[in-house]
Amino acid sequence: MNKILEKTQLSEAVYYMKFEAPDIARNRKAGQFLIVMVDQDLTERIPLTIADANAEEGWVAIAFQPVGASTYKLSQMKAGDYLGGVLGPLGTPSVIRKYDRPVVCVGGGFGTAPLYPIVQALKEAGNKVILIEGARNKDLLIFVDEMKAVCDEVIICTDDGSAGEKGVTTQPLERLCQSDVPPAEVIAIGPPIMMKFCCACTQKYNIPTTVSLNTIMIDGTGMCGGCRVSVGGKTKFVCVDGPDFDGHQVDWNNMMMRMKSFKAQETEAFHKCKVGLN
Numbered sequence: 001m002n003k004i005l006e007k008t009q010l011s012e013a014v015y016y017m018k019f020e021a022p023d024i025a026r027n028r029k030a031g032q033f034l035i036v037m038v039d040q041d042l043t044e045r046i047p048l049t050i051a052d053a054n055a056e057e058g059w060v061a062i063a064f065q066p067v068g069a070s071t072y073k074l075s076q077m078k079a080g081d082y083l084g085g086v087l088g089p090l091g092t093p094s095v096i097r098k099y100d101r102p103v104v105c106v107g108g109g110f111g112t113a114p115l116y117p118i119v120q121a122l123k124e125a126g127n128k129v130i131l132i133e134g135a136r137n138k139d140l141l142i143f144v145d146e147m148k149a150v151c152d153e154v155i156i157c158t159d160d161g162s163a164g165e166k167g168v169t170t171q172p173l174e175r176l177c178q179s180d181v182p183p184a185e186v187i188a189i190g191p192p193i194m195m196k197f198c199c200a201c202t203q204k205y206n207i208p209t210t211v212s213l214n215t216i217m218i219d220g221t222g223m224c225g226g227c228r229v230s231v232g233g234k235t236k237f238v239c240v241d242g243p244d245f246d247g248h249q250v251d252w253n254n255m256m257m258r259m260k261s262f263k264a265q266e267t268e269a270f271h272k273c274k275v276g277l278n
Contacts (some may be wrong), residue, residue, distance in 0.1 A: 031117070134158070
C-alpha cells in the first residue's frame with residue numbers, strides 16, 4: 001500500500017496526487033506510466049502517466065481527471081489515506097536527444113502534466129525548450145508556474161482569451177514552424193483531436209512529431225487489447241509499444257472512434273459511483 005502525501009485540485013476537472021513509491025521514484029524515466037489501484041478490493045487497474053517524482057524523497061506524483069468510477073473514487077481520497085497498490089514504472093521511456101534547434105512541447109488540458117518530466121529531461125540534456133499550453137479558459141490551465149521555472153519560453157493559449165493568446169495551440173505552433181529557426185522536434189500530449197491537428201501542422205514542414213497516446217490505455221499490461229492503435233499501417237499496443245509514437249504515422253480517426261466505444265458505460269459508472277459515495 002502507498003501512503004498519499006498530498007492531494008490538490010489543480011482545476012475544475014484535474015487533480016494532483018503525490019504518494020510514497022520509493023522504488024518507482026528511483027527507476028522511472030520520462031514518458032513512463034503507472035498502474036494505480038484505489039483499494040485492495042477494487043479489480044480495476046488505472047493506467048496514469050507519471051507527472052513528477054523525487055528519488056531522494058521517495059515520492060511519485062500523478063495528475064488525473066475523474067471520468068469513471070475508479071478515478072472518481074481516487075479523487076475523493078485525501079492525504080494520509082493509502083492506495084491499494086501501485087505498479088510501475090511501465091511503458092517505453094521517451095527518447096531524449098540533444099538538438100541544435102529548439103524543441104517545442106505542446107500540452108492540452110491535463111496533458112501538460114505528463115509533459116513536465118519530458119521537459120525536465122530535455123532541459124537536462126541541454127536543449128532549448130518552448131512550451132505551448134492550451135485550455136478552454138484560464139481556470140483550466142495547470143502546471144504553468146512549474147513549466148515557467150524550467151522552460152526557456154512558455155506560450156499560453158485559451159479558447160476564450162481569458163489568459164494568453166485567444167485561440168488554439170496550433171496557431172503559435174504554426175508560427176514557430178515558419179520561423180527562421182524551426183523546431184527540431186515537436187512533442188504533443190493532450191486530447192487526441194489536439195494532437196491530430198498538431199501533427200497536421202508539423203507534417204507540412206516535415207518536422208518530426210512525437211505524441212503520447214496514454215488516454216486510450218485500459219489494462220496497461222498488453223493483455224486486454226483495448227489500447228491497440230494503427231501506426232504506419234501496423235497494429236501497436238500503446239501500453240507496451242508506447243505510449244510515445246510518431247504522430248505522423250498514427251491513424252487518428254480510428255483511434256478517436258475506438259475511444260468512444262465504452263463512453264456510455266464509463267459515464268454511467270461515474271454517476272452511479274458519485275451518488276453512492278455522497
